Amino acid sequence: MLGLMQEWPLLCHKIVDYAAAQHGAREVVSRSVEGPIVRTTYAALRGRALQVAQRLERDGYGLGDRIATLAWNTARHLEAWYGTMGIGAVYHTLNPRLFPEQLAWIMNHAEDRCLFVDLTFLPLVEKIAPQVPSLRQVIVLTDAQSMPETSLANAVAYETWLGEADGDFAWRQFEENTAAGMCYTSGTTGDPKGVVYSHRSNVLHAMIAALPDAMGVSSRDVILPVVPMFHANAWGLAQSAPMVGAKLVMPGGKMDGPSIYELLDSEKVTFTAAVPTVWLMLLQHLEETGKTLPHLKKVVIGGSACPRAMAEKFERVYGVEVIHAWGMTEMSPLGSLGTMKPEYAGLEGEALLDIKQKQGYPPFGVEMKVTDDENRAQPWDGKTFGRLKVRGPAVSRAYYGGAGAEQFDDEGWFDTGDVAHIDAHGYMQITDRAKDVIKSGGEWISTIDLENLAVGHPDVAEAAVIGVAHPKWDERPLLIVVPKPGARPSREVLLSFMQGKVAKWWLPDDVVLVDEIPHTATGKIQKMALREQFREHRLPDAEVEPRAARGA
Numbered sequence: 001m002l003g004l005m006q007e008w009p010l011l012c013h014k015i016v017d018y019a020a021a022q023h024g025a026r027e028v029v030s031r032s033v034e035g036p037i038v039r040t041t042y043a044a045l046r047g048r049a050l051q052v053a054q055r056l057e058r059d060g061y062g063l064g065d066r067i068a069t070l071a072w073n074t075a076r077h078l079e080a081w082y083g084t085m086g087i088g089a090v091y092h093t094l095n096p097r098l099f100p101e102q103l104a105w106i107m108n109h110a111e112d113r114c115l116f117v118d119l120t121f122l123p124l125v126e127k128i129a130p131q132v133p134s135l136r137q138v139i140v141l142t143d144a145q146s147m148p149e150t151s152l153a154n155a156v157a158y159e160t161w162l163g164e165a166d167g168d169f170a171w172r173q174f175e176e177n178t179a180a181g182m183c184y185t186s187g188t189t190g191d192p193k194g195v196v197y198s199h200r201s202n203v204l205h206a207m208i209a210a211l212p213d214a215m216g217v218s219s220r221d222v223i224l225p226v227v228p229m230f231h232a233n234a235w236g237l238a239q240s241a242p243m244v245g246a247k248l249v250m251p252g253g254k255m256d257g258p259s260i261y262e263l264l265d266s267e268k269v270t271f272t273a274a275v276p277t278v279w280l281m282l283l284q285h286l287e288e289t290g291k292t293l294p295h296l297k298k299v300v301i302g303g304s305a306c307p308r309a310m311a312e313k314f315e316r317v318y319g320v321e322v323i324h325a326w327g328m329t330e331m332s333p334l335g336s337l338g339t340m341k342p343e344y345a346g347l348e349g350e351a352l353l354d355i356k357q358k359q360g361y362p363p364f365g366v367e368m369k370v371t372d373d374e375n376r377a378q379p380w381d382g383k384t385f386g387r388l389k390v391r392g393p394a395v396s397r398a399y400y401g402g403a404g405a406e407q408f409d410d411e412g413w414f415d416t417g418d419v420a421h422i423d424a425h426g427y428m429q430i431t432d433r434a435k436d437v438i439k440s441g442g443e444w445i446s447t448i449d450l451e452n453l454a455v456g457h458p459d460v461a462e463a464a465v466i467g468v469a470h471p472k473w474d475e476r477p478l479l480i481v482v483p484k485p486g487a488r489p490s491r492e493v494l495l496s497f498m499q500g501k502v503a504k505w506w507l508p509d510d511v512v513l514v515d516e517i518p519h520t521a522t523g524k525i526q527k528m529a530l531r532e533q534f535r536e537h538r539l540p541d542a543e544v545e546p547r548a549a550r551g552a
């Protein structure tokens with residue numbers, strides 16, 4: 001027996017239709033790439049998305065065509081996205097922080113036919129376009145007046161191109177499992193891998209992300225997604241914000257402390273999200289100027305582990321609730337969020353910060369387990385760590401072209417490549433990337449725990465821990481530190497600071513100070529590069545015999 005409810009395919013353009021119908025006058029504010037702050041509404045944005053759809057179709061694009069974007073978060077980028085999806089074409093967000101050769105590789109792999117690009121990245125595109133034979137058109141997200149000279153034969157100013165369509169157009173209809181978008185993972189090893197979102201997965205993810213115990217956003221919120229649309233759909237906010245009718249504030253290309261503060265303040269932002277690096281810059285700006293955050297209620301911090309000191313500052317000094325989140329491009333991207341179940345809701349002070357160090361628990365729509373190397377599920381005891389595996393309706397079931405098949409098993413579980421433990425209340429904590437974990441005498445040492453501990457020292461700006469070869473223990477931890485300006489903390493000072501806070505045999509064998517730690521295009525520490533750099537590093541004799549000290 002079948003249910004007798006309507007077929008109403010979950011298609012992304014229905015999100016912008018809803019926003020225009022129910023929240024049509026709600027503002028979408030952007031810091032434009034040309035400079036000024038520009039304002040539009042959901043109703044106007046939908047109208048222009050229809051023009052994009054109509055104009056793309058006239059240029060010969062349709063179902064399944066990959067339409068790339070190389071752009072900051074702005075209303076123009078958003079309307080180009082919805083317009084692309086509305087004809088069943090596939091938006092493909094490119095990360096401008098990648099090397100030009102990587103970008104060309106990704107565009108060729110995806111066979112991008114058309115590209116929307118911000119003025120900022122035009123020189124980059126001039127360099128790579130000749131290497132991408134499938135690319136037949138470049139649409140520069142600006143008007144005729146600001147359109148620069150370009151060596152690209154097939155480039156046009158967006159506003160001119162868009163002006164040739166009147167928007168009298170109906171969204172195309174197709175099946176909800178149709179591809180909606182693509183995003184390649186940054187992959188620190190091997191070639192990048194293509195994640196392909198569907199209309200259904202995007203709509204479901206947007207609903208899941210908006211739930212009260214996930215991001216918990218509403219039409220009364222003013223949302224500033226600092227996290228870029230090219231970083232896994234701005235963590236879903238590009239869809240959740242219009243779905244709930246929240247005012248949207250798009251930061252364009254300026255993510256420094258003063259620029260973000262200006263938008264938080266002038267637009268009275270209540271909700272924002274970004275990686276820790278962005279929040280470091282904002283907190284530094286607040287400290288230097290003595291400014292406060294009277295409007296901001298929630299900040300989502302993810303992409304890499306949220307330092308304890310950061311959660312503490314936001315919550316205690318500025319009164320802003322921190323939601324520590326974990327996710328992956330392959331998960332659309334939300335996997336877990338650190339909102340408080342009743343079991344933890346009464347916690348205060350250090351006990352609360354302890355829980356905020358965890359990456360939280362999965363919302364409806366994400367199943368999660370940790371397994372050992374034999375694929376046996378591990379207990380939820382908050383300490384036994386293993387490989388973190390997930391499944392759900394907005395989790396990848398394959399990569400584009402079939403790469404990385406070994407990460408997917410027959411029961412639908414996706415091996416995240418992260419190492420984690422889960423506690424009795426379901427809260428997960430990442431302890432490492434599987435390839436970064438240090439194996440010392442057959443036991444695992446979490447590099448993230450050690451890094452979090454080291455950055456708690458007042459002289460440390462940033463820290464990374466890697467395993468270096470050791471004749472007896474296979475690998476031992478080396479702590480690499482970028483000191484705060486003017487500070488030169490010694491090995492002894494740092495090690496004694498860490499002593500007693502982790503098992504003795506976890507303590508790094510050595511400490512080196514560096515000016516800079518290399519990062520990937522998405523802001524993660526490049527452990528591979530560090531391991532290469534310190535491959536020959538000779539550890540001094542260990543002060544403690546790791547195996548003897550274990551269990552002490």
Ligand code: AMP
Pocket residue numbers: 185186232301302303304305306324325326327328329330333359416417418430433522
């Ligand atoms: P990406 O697909 O580029 O978003 O990278 C996903 C990876 O980032 C995850 O597999 C984790 O290794 C890491 N990651 C994301 N969020 C966190 C977090 N809150 N804490 C620690 N690692 C994180």
